[in-house]
Amino acid sequence: MFELDHELAQKIVDRALAILPCNVNVMDSQGLILGSGETERINTRHEGAQLVLANQRVVEIDEHSALSLKGVQPGINVPLMHDERLIGVLGLTGDPQALRTYAELLRMTAEMLVSQRHREGERQWREQRTDDLLGLLLSNTGNSQRLLEEAEQLGLKPYLTRTPVLIELSSELDVTAVCEWLFARVSDSWCLCLSTHTLLWCYPSQSMVDPSKFLQKIEKQGWPILRMAVGVPAQGIEPLRNVCRRVTALAGYGRAVKQGEKYLLLTRYRLPTMLWTHREDDAVGELLAIIDKVQSKDNNGQLIQTLRSWCEHSGQIQSCAEALGVHRNSLRYRMDRIAEITGMDLNKLEDVIELYFGIQLLPHFVTCLCE
Template sequence: MFELDHVLAQDIVDRAMLILPFNVNVMDCQGLIMGSGEPERINTRHEGAQLVLANQRVVEIEVQSSPCLKGVQPGINVPLMHDERLIGVLGLTGDPHKLRTYAELLRMTAEMLVSQRHREVQSQWRKQRSDDLLALLLADSGDCPRLLDEAQQLGLKHQLTRTPLLIELTSMQVATMVSEWLLARVPDSWCLSPSPKTVLWCCPAQSGVDPHKYLQKMHTRGWTPVRVAFGVPAQGIERLRKVCTHVTALAAYGRAVLKTERLLLLTRLRLPAMLWAHREEYVIEELLAVVNKVRAKDSNGQLMQTLRSWCEHSGQIQTCADALGLHRNTLRYRMDRISEITEMDLSQLDNVITLYLGVQLMADG
């Protein structure tokens, strides 16, 4: 239920008195002055307003009758309505016979301001409730029928297929602007803030929505992300929740290991990101130990550079050699050296996987 407050009441007064040559008072539903052109009267009781509230009609107060009422000056007092409910009283000080037209204009303007403020409050409540509900939906056990029903009522369309992107930005202010911008331009988007500088954007996978295009537009606006963890399409809350968890792990993996990469794709890095989430376990130490053997024998960094490029190009010798600017025989020599150091036969798939995973878990530098 919407109620007047001091801020709105004084806003009505200030706007009215820019035009009207009379003092204006705004009283709440108890007859207490909430806003006035005479600040000393704020928070005092206005008995004329109480008469309006009791009788739900306009009350005019003449000069001779004003001393009989506490906190009252000559003037006219009119009901302030919202949604057919009496929420307060508007008062104009002066000769009531000369103020009737002004009073009606004031009432019309004030009721428009009240309606506008009410819409703003409703919009803020709706956004806050939507944010809270989305956080619950994407948390554990967030798919209970009650939450899903409320999501449907709020128009959140939980049944849509969505692709989650975790966008890391330079500041909380930029994150807020990006979130508002995406919500305004991409219909049916969900945007949450897992931390002050991040936006979890659940982009609807509908026709014509290309997340890459919006990331490029963000760049042109000066909102270049520090890092973007790009998920895969997911339909249904349970599936989306799992992908969001993977995307969060992917971002953490990128921050720790691939520090210079801005775009992290779950389709390419799902396995190393998953392993990074369990980096304290002994098996991960074994994978890193293999690559550390290479590092220990690599005084100029050539072997590690070669090994990373070899992994990036899926072991394709010519493609990797071209990327490094090497002759393929030079590349073969380096790979043979890596094989010798690690004591691994790189023609064996399990050895290749072990080496690949170790490289993916090794931080840059």
Template sequence: MFELDRELAQDIVTRAMAILPYNVNVMDSQGLILASGEPSRIDTRHEGAQLVLSNARVVAIDSQAAACLKGVQPGINLPLFFDRRLIGVLGITGEPEQVRLYGELLRMTAEMLVAQRHQQAERQWRRQRSDDLMALLLEEGGDAPRLLDEARLLGLKPQLMRTPWLFELAGGQSAERLGDWLQGRYPDSWCVSPAAGSLLWCQPGASLDEPAQAQLLERVEAQGWQVLRVAVGELAEGVEGMRHGYRRVRDLLAYGRAILPRQRLLGLARYRLPTLLWHYRDDEAVRELLRPLQRLRARDAGGQLLGTLRCWCEHRGHGQACADALGVHRNSLRYRLERIAELSGVDPLRLDGLLTLYLGLQLLPEA
């Protein structure tokens, strides 16, 4: 239920007295003066206002009548209505015949300001409730029928297919403002800030391809946000799919931060297997993948052999392409690969050895 507050009452008084040569008072539904051009009258009872509240009608008080009432000056007092409910009183000091017209115009303006403030409060409540509801829906067990029904009533469309993006912003950047910007350009977006400097954006519709993802990141940064990195998932259906997608991009972002610190745009389609390995990085079977590389790194002071192995994996074991990328002769490349096999105990020239080393490299931080 909407009630007049001091801030709104003072706004009405300030606007009115910037135009009118008369004092203006605004009283609440109990006749207490909330705002006045005469500050000493604030928080006192206004008997004229109480007469208005008792009868829900305009009360004009001339000089003679004012002398009989406590704390009242000549003027006109008008009821303020919102949604057909009496919420307060507006008073203008002066002889009633002189200020009546001003009073009617001012009441109309004040009731418009009240309606506008109510709409703002309603929008703010809906926005806050929508944010809270989205956060609840993305938590484990957040698909209760009651929450889904409320989401539909608020127009959140939980049934839509969406793609999760998880942004990590530099310190001091406002994730909420970035969410507002994205929601303004992509209707039906969901935006939730799981932590300071972090924004989960559930982009409506199909996933963007890599060039389009890069273009969007450029547009975001052109607006002034400094993005450290962003993880982009795949199209998910409904709330349960979105919840699963959020877990995947959260793992992907953590993987990128630890293993690929220079990579700012991380797509799940490209890093699906490394992200899966990262999720189980504490498992002994996964840690075994790193041991051959740890032996190699201990004897590879300049990092040349590790760099060669990364290049070998990137070119899928194609000798000439790898040698050209490294700028060495194929014989030099073969010598390096033999040295890698000797130091790591795993032969990169064999398919099983190459696969073992490749998987281990996905968990080895880039220098």
């Protein structure tokens, strides 16, 4: 239920005083003066306003009548309505007959300002409730059918297929602005601020969005992005929640292992991310022990660089050699050396997979060891 407050009442007064030749008072539904051109009258009771509230009609007070009323000066007092409900009283000081036209203009202006404030309040409530609801839906507590029904009522369309994208920004001042920018450009988007630097954007998969292009567009707006982790489409709250969890893990993997990569796809790093989430497991330590063997014999980092490039090029000798700027025979020599050090057979898929996962996790463990 909408109620007048001091701020809005004084705004009405200030707007009216800029054009009217008399003092203006704004009273609440109890007859208390909330705003006035005569500041000493604020927070005092206005008996003329109480007459308006009691009779729900215009009350004109001449000099004689004013003498019998407390806190009242000659003038005209009119009801202030909102949604067909009496919420306050507007008072103009002076000769009632001369103020009737002004009173109607004041009422029109005041009701317009009240409507604007009400709409703004509704918008702010809706935004806050939407944020709260999205937070619940994407958490482990958001399984209630009531929440899904409320999401439908708010127009959130919880059953659409969506792709979650976690965006990390370099400035905390940009998070809300980026959310608003994305929401305005992709209809039916969900956008949730997770922290002062991080937001989660879930866009409808049918919208044909290219996140990599949006990354460029966002940065052109002057909002530098540290990292963008892109998930896969998911339909329904539970599947979407699971993908959001994996996207969060992907971003963590990027911070720890792929610091130089700004754009991370879950489809590309699905397995390394899954392994990284279990980095405390003994089996992961065994994979790193294999890589440690290479490091112990690699004084200048050449072998580690070669292994990383070899994995990135799926073991393709020619493309890997070109990327490293070496001859194919030199690359073969280095890979034979790695096989010799680790005891791995590069012709066996199982051994190649172990080397691949080990090198994918190396930066995180190097950091940990340095700490």
